[in-house]
Amino acid sequence: MSAIYILIGASFIVALGFLGAFLWAVKSNQYEDDWKHQKKLDDQPWNKEKIFKKTSKHILFFVISFAISHTFLAYIIGSDELLKIQFDNPSNHVAGLSAMLIFTTVFYLVFSRFREQVCIAVCPYGRLQGVLLDRNSVVVTYDYKGGEKRGKWQGKREVREEVGKGDCIDCHQCVDVCPTGIDIRNGTQLECINCTACIDACNTVMEKTGLEPGLMRYDSEEGIANGVGFKFTARIKAYIGVLTILVVVVLGLLLSRSDVETSILRTPGIMYQTREDGRISNLYNVKVINKTTTEFPVELRLKESNGEIQMVGEGLTFNDGVAQGAMFILLEKENLSGVKTNVEIEVVSNGEVIEVVKTNFMGPTK
Numbered sequence: 253m254s255a256i257y258i259l260i261g262a263s264f265i266v267a268l269g270f271l272g273a274f275l276w277a278v279k280s281n282q283y284e285d286d287w288k289h290q291k292k293l294d295d296q297p298w299n300k301e302k303i304f305k306k307t308s309k310h311i312l313f314f315v316i317s318f319a320i321s322h323t324f325l326a327y328i329i330g331s332d333e334l335l336k337i338q339f340d341n342p343s344n345h346v347a348g349l350s351a352m353l354i355f356t357t358v359f360y361l362v363f364s365r366f367r368e369q370v371c372i373a374v375c376p377y378g379r380l381q382g383v384l385l386d387r388n389s390v391v392v393t394y395d396y397k398g399g400e401k402r403g404k405w406q407g408k409r410e411v412r413e414e415v416g417k418g419d420c421i422d423c424h425q426c427v428d429v430c431p432t433g434i435d436i437r438n439g440t441q442l443e444c445i446n447c448t449a450c451i452d453a454c455n456t457v458m459e460k461t462g463l464e465p466g467l468m469r470y471d472s473e474e475g476i477a478n479g480v481g482f483k484f485t486a487r488i489k490a491y492i493g494v495l496t497i498l499v500v501v502v503l504g505l506l507l508s509r510s511d512v513e514t515s516i517l518r519t520p521g522i523m524y525q526t527r528e529d530g531r532i533s534n535l536y537n538v539k540v541i542n543k544t545t546t547e548f549p550v551e552l553r554l555k556e557s558n559g560e561i562q563m564v565g566e567g568l569t570f571n572d573g574v575a576q577g578a579m580f581i582l583l584e585k586e587n588l589s590g591v592k593t594n595v596e597i598e599v600v601s602n603g604e605v606i607e608v609v610k611t612n613f614m615g616p617t618k
């Protein structure tokens with residue numbers, strides 16, 4: 253437990269350190285800023301400023317990747333196992349440490365190299381978006397009715413109307429700022445990640461040219477083409493219905509989740525046996541997984557009281573959240589339904605039944 257406190261304390265100090273460094277960088281303008289500044293920095297020769305900005309950025313990317321890979325690994329193998337990897341002898345956890353290194357490298361490369369390529373080629377969001385959209389979907393969009401015919405014009409606003417130009421002056425700002433490099437004026441595209449950078453850029457241009465902002469905005473195709481406002485469509489109602497059902501199912505599964513998961517399987521290769529008192533017995537392997545963080549005693553009992561359970565050895569004790577053992581089930585011959593009889597076994601903790609497991613009992617033909 254103390255290791256967890258050390259870890260939390262260390263994470264807190266590191267997070268504070270990063271917050272301080274971030275505030276200092278913003279205050280003293282020691283960061284790369286938007287794409288224009290980044291391009292300028294890339295083009296300039298290596299000097300003190302470039303070395304500092306590039307090095308600090310990549311260190312930051314690596315530390316964030318390192319933290320994310322730990323969180324990701326904790327999700328897969330559990331925090332206890334992760335703490336063991338962190339504090340135990342590294343030679344005992346070569347596989348775990350390799351996984352950490354691989355995940356860290358992948359996240360670092362995503363941040364530092366692949367960036368928008370991940371949005372375009374890997375992330376499924378864009379693909380899903382195309383399936384879910386219709387003419388009433390509100391997305392980042394270009395008002396082609398107000399913007400076309402695009403092109404540059406000079407002079408007063410009336411001049412623009414005289415030469416038949418729309419609000420779009422074809423300045424390309426919306427394309428230049430787009431992190432995925434698309435021209436949203438050509439219509440909704442799966443590469444769009446709805447970051448709204450094009451909206452901000454276009455509004456700035458509109459402000460400078462004295463035109464109304466909103467040429468690039470959140471709106472639907474129906475809104476642009478026919479001026480129809482937001483409608484609560486059948487599709488939206490259907491999505492809400494499906495989402496509600498999914499949430500109810502997830503909540504139901506969470507609330508009905510038992511504290512343990514038990515498997516009781518007949519030991520392979522062992523037939524039924526006839527005991528001296530005439531009862532029939534079957535041997536089983538038992539595995540109980542504790543899904544909680546607390547330890548508690550468990551015992552097994554037959555749901556129907558026409559038989560007996562005999563544990564082999566000392567019974568079930570949790571070790572690292574798993575209790576394993578073997579047991580015999582003994583039934584009277586006359587209570588068997590044939591070669592195969594279904595039996596139900598209750599998993600009991602502190603007098604309370606926490607799970608009921610079904611298994612088969614083999615016996616002689618009647």
Ligand code: SF4
Pocket residue numbers: 394399419420421422423424425426427437453454455457467468
């Ligand atoms: S930023 Fe606005 S005005 Fe400039 S090209 Fe894009 S849509 Fe047209």
Ligand code: SF4
Pocket residue numbers: 392426429430431432433434435436443444445446447448449450451
């Ligand atoms: S919202 Fe972002 S990703 Fe989409 S077109 Fe505009 S700038 Fe590009």
